[in-house]
Amino acid sequence: MNQIRHGLPLLLALCLLAALWGCDRGPVPSAEAERAAVTTEAPAPELPASDRQLLLDDAPAFPLCEAEGALYLRLRDLPGQAPVLTETPAGQLSLAWEGHRLLLRAGEPEAELSDGSRRTLSAPVLRGRTDWYLPLEGLELLGRGLVYDPAQSAYRCLRLEEGPALLCNGEALGSSLLWGGVPVLEASLLAERSEGSLELRGESLCLTLGGRVLLLRAGSPEAELDGKALSLPVPAWQAETRWYLPSDAAEALGCVLLQGEDRVELWVPTQGPELWFDGSALGPTRSFNGIPCAGLSALARAAGAKLEPQQETLRLKLGKRSLLLRPGSALLETEADTVTLPLPLLPQGEDWLAAVEPLAEALGLPRKDAEALVYSRMEPSETLLWVDGRKCAACGLPEGPLYFDLETLMGPAQALPAEAGGCLYLQAFGRTLGLRPGASGLEVDGKEARLSAPVYAEAEHWYAPVELLSLLGLSELEDPELDQRYYTHIVKNDSLPEGYRVPILMYHAVSDHVWGIPELFVSPSRLEQQLQAIVEGGYTAITFEDLDRIDQIEKPVMLTFDDGYDDNYRELFPLLKQYNLKATVFIIVDDLGKSHKLTKEQVKEMSDSGLVSIQSHTMSHNFLNQMYEAQLIHEHYDSMVALARITGKQPFVMCYPTGKNSYYSRGFTAKYYQYGLCMTGPCYVTGEDPYLIYRYYVPRNTGMETFRSYLEG
Secondary structure, three states: OHHHHHHHHHHHHHHHHHHHHHHHHOOOOOHHHHHHHHHHHOOOOOOOEEEEEEEEOOOOOEEEEEEOOEEEEEHHHOOOOOOEEEEOOOOEEEEEEOOEEEEEEEOOOEEEEOOOOEEEOOOOEEEOOOOEEEEHHHHHHHOEEEEEEOOOOEEEEEEEEEEEEEEEOOEEEEEEEEEOOEEEEEHHHHHHHOOOEEEEEOOEEEEEEOOEEEEEEOOOOEEEEOOEEEEOOOOOEEEOOEEEEEHHHHHHOOOEEEEOOOEEEEEOOEEEEEEEEOOEEEEEEEEEOOEEEEEHHHHHHHHOOEEEEOOOOEEEEEOOEEEEEOEOOOEEEOOOOEEEOOOOEEEEOOEEEEEHHHHHHHOOOOEOOOOOEEEOOOEEEEEEEEEOOEEEEEEEOOOOOOEEEHHHHHOOEEEOOOOOOOOEEEEEOOEEEEEOOOOOEEEEOOEEEEOOOOOEEEOOEEEEEOHHHHHOOEEEEEEOOOOEEEEEEOOOHHHOOOOOEEOEEEEOEEOOOOOOOHHHEEOHHHHHHHHHHHHHOOOEEEOHHHHHHHHHOOOEEEEEEOOOEOHHHHHHHHHHHHHOOOEEEEEOHHHOOOOOEOOHHHHHHHHHHOOEEEEEOOOOOOOHHHOOHHHHHHHHHHHHHHHHHHHOOOOOEEEOHHHOOOHHHHHHHHHHOOEEEEEEOOOEEOOOOOOOEEEEEOOOOOOHHHHHHHHHO
């Protein structure tokens, strides 16, 4: 009893203490409350700084923190709008920042978004003694894009948001994506729409578009375009297998971006056909949806139009035509109507891209080639040109000089392939020309020369001012009555190498049928023997067109035939072709087509062969030494024009009828011709009086010994 009495006070005290303790604790806490209590009472230490930094918007870089290999962002470091951090009674953290809200719990990797959905992070949220730490990837839950730039050892983070509707070449593709306020585009979209290509090179992406090469590195705003540095407003970034690049990179590759309030229009080009405008090569066009486009300024310059930029419009004037355009708009206003273009006027730096075909049509510029884009005001001229006997249609621009197609020279000329720079080298009449389209400067045998108007090139055709023919050494003869010009290779008497002996043989008719003065006839068989002697003796039968290279001919001889008998065509011409020898025939113009005389058609055929040089024997075959001025002009000039109309070549040698001439008549010969031939006399020596050239007469019964002595001069 005493023991119970002594221990009772102690037992009561213990029971009271237990009761008091139970009242303080309340009900048994849940596991979440226990974890919160533990976290609140035992916060983690502050996280150490990492060597990695974060570039967030335009704020200065700041270091990240690191724990167990994971990177963290201290929430109080968020720049711009201050984050709102609220701890709930349950120990959770409510983070509100720039319209986004997250519910986080220290020690757990989950985050709850404002819509109630949950996302799992790769590392838990941590709470220090005074700060909360969010795994770096959590920024993507706050509407940001995150990329790593190894060159800077830093992460770049920009605001990522949905933009207005995106159209690519007019096709709707959903909403655009804005990163840091800059439209970003998927690289595969550009490659697909532009017939380009994508290639991974290590950690870089190579995008090739329209021959241009763009090299991008994920996370870096620095890129390379065709080997040159290019700075972008935001970095390229990679999300799994997809690459995104800012619109500036696409524009650097030749794409066009039009930004409006409700849409972003991306125009991706492919390479279009070559474009020629009034003879100027503008290079390849840029094609959008198969519609070739070119720079408006370049088109205006090439077409000779005037471009007048106004406040929000552009006015293009060509002659009496005036067009009004608006950048970004597909409407084209003319004096009488409004036309809808297939594409809007697209910006290109300080210039604009315009659809070529409808614009050229509105300007009234005709298309010259159904396949190629060749536009020109070059129109046929009524003037007819003859280039060394070849007919050539002239052409020209309005109120411009006369042009001709260089293809006309392809007979006596050789065109060498155009170089990469567009220069065409042409060899003609012993000279080499170097021409460049759109340029008035050129090369003649390696020396610089200049034309009064530029050379034009349209697709495969090259056009040059007719004055180019003079640079080739061709002489011009105008025929105002027929509106024709003749350009002929003549050899001027003052340009000959001097002191070279050239025996000249004189014949008339070639026939066994003697119907006139017997001495004027030589039989075809005898003539053939003489031609054989020329060949066997190593002589070269030449014409006056060959005298400029007389120093290169070892044993020259000339065969001349007076009066223009028709047997020169029937008998002589076949022999010349058989032995490949040349001869000169002097024509009495008034006798053409008469009995026993050549026809115009026969004269033209012989001239075109290159074996027969057609020269003048006057109009009437009357004595020049007995004529006055008007008669001498008629005999010299009119015969020259008459023969040029037949052969397309200007005669430049006059044969005096029966050799009669005077000092007075030779003055007219010198005015119109380079050489004047007499009858019999000594051997011709270059450098002597070119208007008193004598010949060896070869009559009907000339023996071979005498003939060979003539050849020896």
